[in-house]
Amino acid sequence: MRHQRALAAVGLASLLLVALPASPAAAHGYVNAPPSRQADCAQGRVGDCGPIVWEPQSVEGPKGQKNCPGGLPQFAQLSDETKAWPATPVGRRVEFTWTLTARHATTTWEYFIGETRIAVFDDHGGRPAATVRHTVDLGAHTGRQKVLAVWNIADTPMAFYNCVDLDVGTSLRATDPNSRRQAGWEPGTAPSRWHRL
Ligand SMILES: [Cu+2]
Numbered sequence: 001m002r003h004q005r006a007l008a009a010v011g012l013a014s015l016l017l018v019a020l021p022a023s024p025a026a027a028h029g030y031v032n033a034p035p036s037r038q039a040d041c042a043q044g045r046v047g048d049c050g051p052i053v054w055e056p057q058s059v060e061g062p063k064g065q066k067n068c069p070g071g072l073p074q075f076a077q078l079s080d081e082t083k084a085w086p087a088t089p090v091g092r093r094v095e096f097t098w099t100l101t102a103r104h105a106t107t108t109w110e111y112f113i114g115e116t117r118i119a120v121f122d123d124h125g126g127r128p129a130a131t132v133r134h135t136v137d138l139g140a141h142t143g144r145q146k147v148l149a150v151w152n153i154a155d156t157p158m159a160f161y162n163c164v165d166l167d168v169g170t171s172l173r174a175t176d177p178n179s180r181r182q183a184g185w186e187p188g189t190a191p192s193r194w195h196r197l
Helices: 002-022 037-042 050-054 073-079 177-183
Strands: 029-033 060-062 088-090 093-100 106-113 116-122 131-137 143-153 158-168
Touching: 029 037, 029 158, 037 050, 037 073, 037 158, 050 073, 093 143, 106 131, 116 131
Parallel strands: 088 158
Antiparallel strands: 029 093, 060 158, 093 131, 106 116, 106 143, 143 158
16 A cells, blocks of 8 residues: 555656646746836737737746847737837836746846846845845936846746836926925835826
8 A cells, every 4th residue: 555655656756747847837927017018918008919918927038138028029019119108107216026926046137228237136046036126226317218127047048028118207307306306206206107098
């Protein structure tokens, strides 16, 4: 009886070994606040996005890229600049929140505007929490900006890519400089959502 049980356990273990690599790698992560383009698609704020609506966490491509879909043709809509991507109004300091559906060992998290890396956070190969937050200083970048947020995985050649559309400081641009400084440019200002109609 004990022997049978052991055999059953071995059988189960080999089943798992076979099943794990075959299961779809559907669990990774994405920036949900301020919403990334894949979040806008998945949550219906932008239409005609293609299959990204089913898996906003799956924009995974080789490291070192500077594009929204991570080089994946099936997610090419993410780099379509003719779409009306909503830009979240923010101050100079922005807290980015990642939702991770799989907590992969991590080297770094990087944030770019164009070719400029504006922030990097080093996890030294550690395993992140299911929710990851980074506060990024946008520096002198104002107005409409497209931030590329990248999650670099430690034990694979892959990274996860997110484009996040922001409207930096513009909601208060028309007001006098003092109130703008107090209200819009203070660290920790919570970005409010704004839907471009
Ligand atoms: Cu994953």
